[in-house]
Amino acid sequence: MLTLLFLLFADPHLHGLVRDSAVAVPLHGATVRVVGTRLGAVTDAKGEFHIHDVRGDSVTLQVSMVGYSTQQRRVAVMGDDDVVFDLCQSDVHAHDVDVIAERRSDVSQPWDPARILSAQELESSRGQTFAAALEQVPGVTSMNTGPSVSKPMIHGMSGTRLALTQAGVVQEGQQWGQEHAPEIDPFTPSRISVVKGPAGLRLGPNAMGGAIVVDPLPLTTTDGESTTKGELSANLFSNNWQGAAGGWVESTQLFDAPVSARVSASGRIAGDARTPDYVLGNTAFNAYSGGALIVVGTDDLGAELYGSIYHTDLGIYAGSHMGNAADLRRAIERGEPSETYTFSYEIGRPKQVVGHTLMSLQGHLRLSDAARAIVRYGWQQNDRSEYDKHNTRIVGRGEDSAARAQDSIARLEASLETPSMNLLLTTYSLDGEVEHQLAENINGSVGISGMRQVNDRAGAVYLVPDYLSYGVGIWAYESITLGTWTLGGGVRYDRRWLDVALTSRGSSDTVQQNKIYGGVSANLGALVRLTDELSINGNIGLAWRPPQVNELYANDVHHGVAQYEIGDSTLVPERSTGVDLTLQWAVPDVEVELGLYGTWFDNYIYSLPDPSAPTVTVRGTFPTYRFTQNDAFIGGVDLSGSVSLSDALSVYVKGAIVRGINRDRDEPLFLMPADRLRLGLHVHTHDVWFIHDSYVDVSMNGVATQTRYVADQDYAPPPPGYVLFDLSVGGMFHVGEQLARVSVSFNNLFNTAYRDYLSRFRYFADDPGRDVLVRFTIPFGG
């Protein structure tokens, strides 16, 4: 009886630390399992893990992490010391058959590791927009067009200077639009890595600023016994009364064969967002998404099929579509909406309807002990319709007034269903790669990539034409490890062919234009562990991107910003040389990472106003913006650090500074993020009442006023800087035998009114006010 009571109130509890054996930095996101049970944990930002309710005197712990060799060790329960695991980076030579999907699309090079979002970071942002989740990485910001559209920006670069991949396939979806957000559901179980710096070596052009790699969580086929497990999540957001729910189920070793599958689905619905003072009318949205992953085979021979569907209807703030430049100036002067909106879930015009489907089929074959071949076929389709705020004056046509009245009604109804612009972008890709090991310490890879892309446009707005594009790339890299040094380098050549069919309004003539672009991407770097505490990583990278179709051929009013945009079909590719240096210093209780970078651009493409030639239209006069190119420089510093003040208390800091300069004109570049700093306090207690691993996190995020801008290149000066406070509380508790996770977060705790410079609505509306997020996740099965 006494023993029972003892077991009831004592919490047999394992804790320890997981580190990278090469550079002795803690690993976050490593999975620690108690073999033979359903118990486990994921290491936090300090590399620490805690596992509760462990039974027995000793257990076997298995520690695994993508990119590292799995380790297993018997440990005593309730021992006094922390258990420490030093994981070795895995190489092709290892015969670990347990996780075969690990290296699927590992685009970081061994000498320049990507930054992987830990399970904690993913969890703390689950359900928010994809770009918001990425903002936890210093140097990454998001550009918002209202609360529903959020685009990531790395080091001041966005759009077609960043590559986004999903299951190894580069996501293609009109990234040039400032209001075109990545169509990825942040609910799906994924591993997200961020590459800050040129990623062209593995991803080709359009990765000058970096890459965001989204891979489905690895699914084993041969490890242990067959299991079925899953997770259900629900989120509630108070600012726009948004509800979101998602879940996934996976089953390993189906039919007693090395076949495993996972299916996931999620949906969300949100009403209008609210600033501290008013409702942002027509900012409601909804979305649904689904995905499936099937993994077959073993490490020697196997295949994976991944499919995902994403669909969203987004309202665009009603007060943001201006008739002409004078309307915009009036709205700016007013400083707030001209009408009072009441909260609703209705989505009216202007709105976007976007669908994205993606399929990736990958096969691998081990050629020998030292080589493995991978082939990947990708198909995706992006269907984007934009419905402008539209004037419903339709004139009926017909013989007599009755016929005309009928016709007018029919055409009015049809026009309300017709988008102002529809873009259907279909992309096929085929990649082949051979990973090899030339010697014990020399690893590398060679590969070839091909792609075909078709854009079909419809509708009245003419920001991009129809086109057909092909691309081919070949690449190779090697990395060598000598003691505490890892050196590596690689080079890639790409060629792009673009066939454009240009039509002008009113005429049915099409003019064909053909463009050919080519470029070299390269990376050379080193990763050194100077001491047990300090490691340095330095890189030089070359990257490039061809001009985008909107930069070449735009010829229309861009209503959201009251500008008339004109492309330049003679633009040449942008080329850049980037240098970056990252220092990581880790001692017990203190961890600091400092990154410095600089990128020199030749022919940086941007749009420049031409005040001498405004565009006169029947709607009024619009400033004319022409796409042009100049030499430029973007550089900055990223900082992140944390200090453990005690067992439970730690403070952390994250900051970033970006400077962008147009070298030819000696002016600042447009839309560079302002300096920012986040300071936070994290209190972590093991158990509070029945809540395990509970925490309280309070932080302050300060964003400075952007003072570097050219006065006559924008309708209004950048908005003032601001400070926001965030508070988050959470923990885990038992529901039956499972550990459910719950958290309550208060973003913009004090309901501060502010405008962010990177928000498209900064001219005429504040950003959303306080948002209370309640998150609940419960696993099942296993």
Add this chain to the structure above:
Amino acid sequence: MRNTRFRAWAVLAALGASLAITSCSEESTAPDVDDHEFITTIKVVVTDSVTESIATYIWEDLDGPGGSAPNKIDTMRFAEGGAYTAEVFVLNNSITPPDDFTSTIVVEGDVHQFFYTRDNVALSMLYLDKDYNNKPLGQKMKINSGAAGSGSLTIELSHYDEPTDKDGLSPSDETDVSVTFPVLIR
């Protein structure tokens, strides 16, 4: 066993879903016809209240925004100290037969209003028509001309979301038309 069957269905569902995706076509199914109203021309018919003579002034940009500059911008001419009535017509002249939106605007007068702004020239404007809510519309105006001179007249059409947004004095944020005619008073 039930477990195996459930798993089999899960795999088949996943396979089916992902394979069904690749059968989509590459062509957009949205209609390519520009059925949205497309305004190319503002026509102002000015009648001299005394002599009954009629003058027609046209502002036109046939190929729409961008492309070529507006192809026709007439100069309005008024006599010193004259009295006139004017009617504005809003058209799409790029198609045959042309679309005339004026009657639709008048019918939906509760969410429209024309605004007239003069610059550097002695013109006084008075609204002659009203919408159902007794607020001015401006499709018909009274114009009185003063001393000789030259300047311009800007005609704007505001479109409101709701009749309640229209107060008779303020333009909306959605200006559908904003054209400027040079003006000569002699």
